[in-house]
Amino acid sequence: MNVVQIVGCALNTGAGRGIRAVHEALLDAGIHSRVLGRVERDLPDDLFARRVPLLQRLPVGVKNRVYMWHLTRQFGVIPPNFHPISHGLRLHNTPEYRKADVIHVQWAHAPTLGPAFWRAIKREKRPVVWTLRDMWPFTGGCHFSGSCEKYACGCGQCPLLGGKDEKITSDDVAFKAEHYGQQSVFVAISNMIAEQARRSVALGERQIHVIPNSVQMSQLRAVDKAQARSALGLPAQKFVIASGALNLADPRKGADIMRHLLNVYRDNKDVHWCLFGKGLAELADPVPENCTGFGLIRDEVTLNQIYSAADVFVMPSLQESFGKVTVEAMACGTPVIGLFKTPAEEIISHGQTGWLVKHGDADAVVAAIETARALPVPSLRNFGVSARAAVIDRYSPEAIARLYIELYESLLSGDQR
Incomplete structure (x- = not known):
């Protein structure tokens, strides 16, 4: 089984360590798992984690800075945890992506997943697993909404943008909902994030699985x-x-x-x-x-x-x-x-x-x-x-990897219970 793990963070961060631990457990279990994305440099070869080259990351970074600058001019100071879909990496053009039986988006955020990637996902016939590590996959751009629950009605008039009459966040939610396609499956890392996803416009009609985060x-x-x-x-x-x-x-x-x-x-x-x-x-x-x-x-x-x-x-x-x-x-x-x-x-x-x-x-x-x-x-x-x-047993990488393997196998067999 070939699985590509799409990662938008370094593997030495809090989220990254959990992703790495499960990836290594999948490798030990015989799964052909490959990590691709914004990982750090100089990782060991036997980890099978590839960093997207600087020449591909740099123009995307510049375009995203310009985009956020325009938002700042329009709405004032923008919190660092807010970023609607704008420009991202073309990860769907990589060998790891093309060879995969299962596409697993382990940590999603705007500078990694641009419109071209989303359009590729919408066309996919292979299973696509989205791990919900925060709220960004079903909000209009924020990773955590605080006391705001506008994601339950499709966002718009975002308090992070001053509560102005804006369509950026509602368009972002609508774009995500449309481009997930029918082949996408969602996994929350806690019951709480699962319940929030179920209340959202973007994922409200989707089945949300719960597989906890792993700890080494x-x-x-x-x-x-x-x-x-x-x-x-x-x-x-x-x-x-x-x-x-x-x-x-x-x-x-x-x-x-x-x-x-x-x-x-x-x-x-x-x-x-x-x-x-x-x-x-x-x-x-x-x-x-x-x-x-x-x-x-x-x-x-x-x-x-x-x-x-x-x-x-x-x-x-x-x-x-x-x-x-x-x-x-x-x-x-x-x-x-x-x-x-x-x-x-x-x-x-x-x-x-x-x-x-x-x-x-x-x-x-x-x-x-x-x-x-x-x-x-x-x-x-x-x-x-x-x-x-x-x-000690409930959150071990081996236990979490077994749950993901069961999910992968059920998706490939057509059984999505």
Whole structure:
């Protein structure tokens, strides 16, 4: 079976690591999987991942910058997570695409998938699998809609464009809905993103499968807390709370909640914060003395140590398609505090592997932290043991790859149950 994985991000990003892990598991299972797209350079040959050449990417990048510049002149400042279909790569002209039995769009965004690619998809007779890693495949250009639900009525008058009377976003939704064609199948990485897709105009009449994101479990283990804290220079006897995101100051990632938490515990000498991701100085100025920031983490060893060093991990994000750090922390034997109405409620068992609190309620997060602090050390450790057991098999690349293989085989046999 030949499968081409269309990827619009580097494989060392959060989404990219999950894609790579499943791709490698597919290769190990005997699937002729090939990755194609905006991946990083110097990847090993046996990974079978090809980066689109610069001479093809460069003109597309220039055209997209010009397009976004025109939008900015018309509507004002445009958020970085907004990009309607404009110009993209001609991935449908590649050998990997032509040889594939199944076309799998693993991460879709405008600078990768241009109109020519969409027209090729509409003509396809082969199965096309779309993994919904965010909301872009069924919105008018945003990857996450926040509190906006205009995708349920076809977009238009987009709040990101000032709520003006515009047709860019509604035309984008209509274009996507028309060009998916009948051969496209959709896979959400959480029940929450699946429900949003089912409410959308673009995908409302489609069957939405759910296959969770994968986490490379072989690189995550429960390191002895004392050793992890010593390696990271963290205090040995304090209650350590960890949290992290690509950008800690991003409102969608729960920045307001984190600011409240840091202020509540600013003078508490029994608590120490351990944060990773950019934006700490923007999140808290000044950064509390009982907080250690590690910036962006690229190596798995340090990330493993941070998760393991913590007594509890806080996941304050208000909107996610999956929430990979939740699974990663639990895989390292650390219970997690997350929010209801996010995918965390699909991962955390309240009172067993962590705690779930009211969406957006910073004081409820404080209460959950105090609940964890009040537990005897053996009880809190049991939470961690249960957390690891809950995720170690369910989200492994091998388990997720098996689900995709079953889907591929059913599509090729004509059985799309």
